[in-house]
Amino acid sequence: MSDVTSVPDARGYFGAYGGRFIPEALVAAVEQVADEYEKAKADPAFAAELNALLKDYTGRPSPLTDVRRFSAEAGGARILLKREDLNHTGSHKINNVLGQALLTRRMGKNRLIAETGAGQHGVATATAAALFGMECTIYMGEVDTRRQALNVARMRMLGAEVVPVTSGSRTLKDAINEAFRDWVANVDSTHYLFGTVAGPHPFPMMVRDFHRVIGQEARAQVLDRTGKLPDAVVACVGGGSNAMGVFYDFIPDAGVRLIGIEAAGEGVETPRHAATLTKGDPGVLHGSRTYVLQDEDGQTIESHSISAGLDYPGVGPEHSFLKDTGRAEYRPCTDADAMNALRLLSRTEGIIPAIESSHALAGALELGRELGPDAVILVNLSGRGDKDMHTAAEYFGLLDTDNASDSDNASGGAK
Amino acid sequence: MTNALLDQTLAAARAENRAALIGYLPAGFPSVAGAVPTVQALIDGGADVVEIGLPHSDPVLDGPTIQTADDIALRGGVRTKDVLETIRTITAANPTVPVLCMTYWNPVDHYGQARFAADLAAAGGAGCILPDLPVEEADEWLAAAAEHGLATVFVVAPSSRDERLATITAKGTGFVYAAAVMGVTGTRTQVGELAEDLVARTRATTELPVCVGLGVSDAVQAAEVAAFADGVIVGSAFVQRMLDAASEEAGHAAVRELAAELAQGVRKR
Numbered sequence: 157m158s159d160v161t162s163v164p165d166a167r168g169y170f171g172a173y174g175g176r177f178i179p180e181a182l183v184a185a186v187e188q189v190a191d192e193y194e195k196a197k198a199d200p201a202f203a204a205e206l207n208a209l210l211k212d213y214t215g216r217p218s219p220l221t222d223v224r225r226f227s228a229e230a231g232g233a234r235i236l237l238k239r240e241d242l243n244h245t246g247s248h249k250i251n252n253v254l255g256q257a258l259l260t261r262r263m264g265k266n267r268l269i270a271e272t273g274a275g276q277h278g279v280a281t282a283t284a285a286a287l288f289g290m291e292c293t294i295y296m297g298e299v300d301t302r303r304q305a306l307n308v309a310r311m312r313m314l315g316a317e318v319v320p321v322t323s324g325s326r327t328l329k330d331a332i333n334e335a336f337r338d339w340v341a342n343v344d345s346t347h348y349l350f351g352t353v354a355g356p357h358p359f360p361m362m363v364r365d366f367h368r369v370i371g372q373e374a375r376a377q378v379l380d381r382t383g384k385l386p387d388a389v390v391a392c393v394g395g396g397s398n399a400m401g402v403f404y405d406f407i408p409d410a411g412v413r414l415i416g417i418e419a420a421g422e423g424v425e426t427p428r429h430a431a432t433l434t435k436g437d438p439g440v441l442h443g444s445r446t447y448v449l450q451d452e453d454g455q456t457i458e459s460h461s462i463s464a465g466l467d468y469p470g471v472g473p474e475h476s477f478l479k480d481t482g483r484a485e486y487r488p489c490t491d492a493d494a495m496n497a498l499r500l501l502s503r504t505e506g507i508i509p510a511i512e513s514s515h516a517l518a519g520a521l522e523l524g525r526e527l528g529p530d531a532v533i534l535v536n537l538s539g540r541g542d543k544d545m546h547t548a549a550e551y552f553g554l555l556d557t558d559n560a561s562d563s564d565n566a567s568g569g570a571k
Numbered sequence: 572m573t574n575a576l577l578d579q580t581l582a583a584a585r586a587e588n589r590a591a592l593i594g595y596l597p598a599g600f601p602s603v604a605g606a607v608p609t610v611q612a613l614i615d616g617g618a619d620v621v622e623i624g625l626p627h628s629d630p631v632l633d634g635p636t637i638q639t640a641d642d643i644a645l646r647g648g649v650r651t652k653d654v655l656e657t658i659r660t661i662t663a664a665n666p667t668v669p670v671l672c673m674t675y676w677n678p679v680d681h682y683g684q685a686r687f688a689a690d691l692a693a694a695g696g697a698g699c700i701l702p703d704l705p706v707e708e709a710d711e712w713l714a715a716a717a718e719h720g721l722a723t724v725f726v727v728a729p730s731s732r733d734e735r736l737a738t739i740t741a742k743g744t745g746f747v748y749a750a751a752v753m754g755v756t757g758t759r760t761q762v763g764e765l766a767e768d769l770v771a772r773t774r775a776t777t778e779l780p781v782c783v784g785l786g787v788s789d790a791v792q793a794a795e796v797a798a799f800a801d802g803v804i805v806g807s808a809f810v811q812r813m814l815d816a817a818s819e820e821a822g823h824a825a826v827r828e829l830a831a832e833l834a835q836g837v838r839k840r
């Protein structure tokens with residue numbers, strides 16, 4: 157396991173996972189991204205410009221918040237939240253977007269396309285396009301345009317075109333398919349600003365690197381606050397970008413458990429979940445070899461989660477590698493447990509988390525009860541919950557009945 | 572290793588000073604059983620070579636027409652074994668027509684590369700076109716294909732640089748699939764320009780026949796492409812004929828008719 161931080165290799169492999177499974181039409185463009193990224197890494201001006209944006213535009217470093225009242229529900233373990241929800245645009249996604257937007261400008265391209273599930277990556281991309289004066293088209297599954305309508309309005313307000321995707325499951329997987337189709341046709345002018353640590357090499361590595369700042373800051377903040385490293389780091393995993401970002405600098409710290417929380421939807425014993433690492437097996441999806449939810453014939457199975465950002469039947473290849481090497485653990489969390497954690501954090505701390513991040517919170521509650529009161533658990537709070545108020549209002553019956561589309565206003569609300 | 576029937580068929584077209592007509596249809600479309608007479612109509616109309624598509628849940632290189640067909644096929648319950656069975660039935664009835672399987676990589680990977688090569692060869696298949704398997708990832712497949720006498724057709728694109736073309740054509744067998752345009756499958760009003768340059772650049776690297784696909788839908792375009800290519804590949808236009816038809820029989824007649832028109836087109840260079 158000594159090599160867990162020296163991945164990927166030159167061909168983009170993290171152990172058996174990763175690589176580059178793409179049509180020939182995209183090979184030149186993907187190689188250009190890889191070359192430009194290597195050059196940018198060696199250019200102090202690139203780092204300086206990115207760091208200035210992260211500080212003055214995004215608002216980094218993001219704070220670390222002790223959540224004592226919430227922790228009381230977690231067996232008394234001390235829970236610390238890394239506040240990526242406080243970044244400009246409301247999630248961790250902006251870290252990667254600003255890096256790739258700068259890269260796009262270096263490549264001389266003037267059009268950004270992206271997929272989005274929860275809409276946070278789409279909003280971040282539309283934001284960067286506005287800031288850099290670029291054209292922007294966002295692909296979003298039609299199901300997700302409805303459940304994350306606030307973010308559709310934000311993207312359009314920022315000047316982006318939002319295309320609802322009606323193929324397949326009409327969610328994140330299909331939005332990625334459509335973005336690839338656009339890229340193949342417009343690759344001369346267009347950069348596909350991929351939003352998670354999946355896709356063909358170099359995306360899994362590059363997106364991880366742009367999010368690494370989360371773990372770098374958090375590691376120092378936890379040491380400073382508690383005098384030691386945390387016992388565990390917990391993050392939700394859709395494609396896996398916020399998790400890779402917060403995990404990466406802890407990988408050499410063998411005593412720190414790394415725990416990714418996947419969306420179990422209605423339960424991993426049902427067919428309606430998105431727990432790729434728990435229930436999938438290795439295959440090729442969206443340009444890399446990784447765990448995939450697939451049937452006996454290698455056809456992708458549609459995933460289900462109340463959280464649009466975690467509703468994806470694939471996962472970044474580095475997570476597949478960390479799972480197989482045992483350096484990270486992955487656990488499922490149901491819709492119901494995530495929604496309860498969402499409400500609990502709101503009511504105990506005055507922080508309304510995204511439904512995605514609520515999966516990590518639910519994982520931390522469970523882990524805290526396992527580890528006991530001496531444990532310190534770092535949770536990546538990847539985003540804020542404004543976008544989810546429609547879903548939460550329906551789920552918990554928060555609106556007066558003539559406004560709510562759902563008349564069930566029981567406070568338990570599970571349905 | 573290559574496939575003798577495919578090589579002979581393309582060589583015969585070249586000897587007649589014409590391009591070959593290569594037709595594509597997905598298996599399972601319009602139904603598992605209904606694919607056989609549909610492909611037969613393509614052959615009866617005059618296709619020299621047939622590509623049978625393995626429908627996929629995530630056809631990222633296909634436009635709306637083939638996406639729709641794949642969707643119909645998968646909803647109809649088509650399985651990988653049905654695709655192989657369709658190939659077996661077609662090759663048994665048409666022993667002189669080379670039949671290739673065109674498929675995204677994951678279904679082959681999941682089936683097992685060696686097992687798929689063995690079963691495709693046993694079904695009488697001539698080889699595979701694997702549009703999302705780059706040469707860099709293809710060594711294991713190429714060995715299995717060689718062992719079973721299957722051709723492996725790689726795709727080149729207008730964006731492929733010359734040195735990369737050489738790498739690709741060195742590994743491919745049967746023919747080279749030159750994508751006429753940057754984009755996904757689907758009919759287009761314009762095809763020629765990028766394709767002609769790509770064919771010329773590809774020929775500079777290989778003796779293999781170079782066939783052009785993506786966008787061709789009628790005899791005029793087929794003739795235009797036949798002027799500079801060894802083969803003309805048509806897919807979406809056939810699928811569209813089936814989708815537009817009032818009945819399966821009417822669809823077969825329309826597919827046969829289009830194949831006949833295109834077969835004339837490829838003879839007008």
Ligand SMILES: Cc1ncc(COP(=O)(O)O)c(C=O)c1O
Nearest residue numbers: 276394395396397398465512539
């Ligand atoms: C707030 C938030 N967290 C997490 C995710 C999941 O993505 P990833 O697993 O790449 O961090 C999303 C994706 O939309 C998101 O918006």
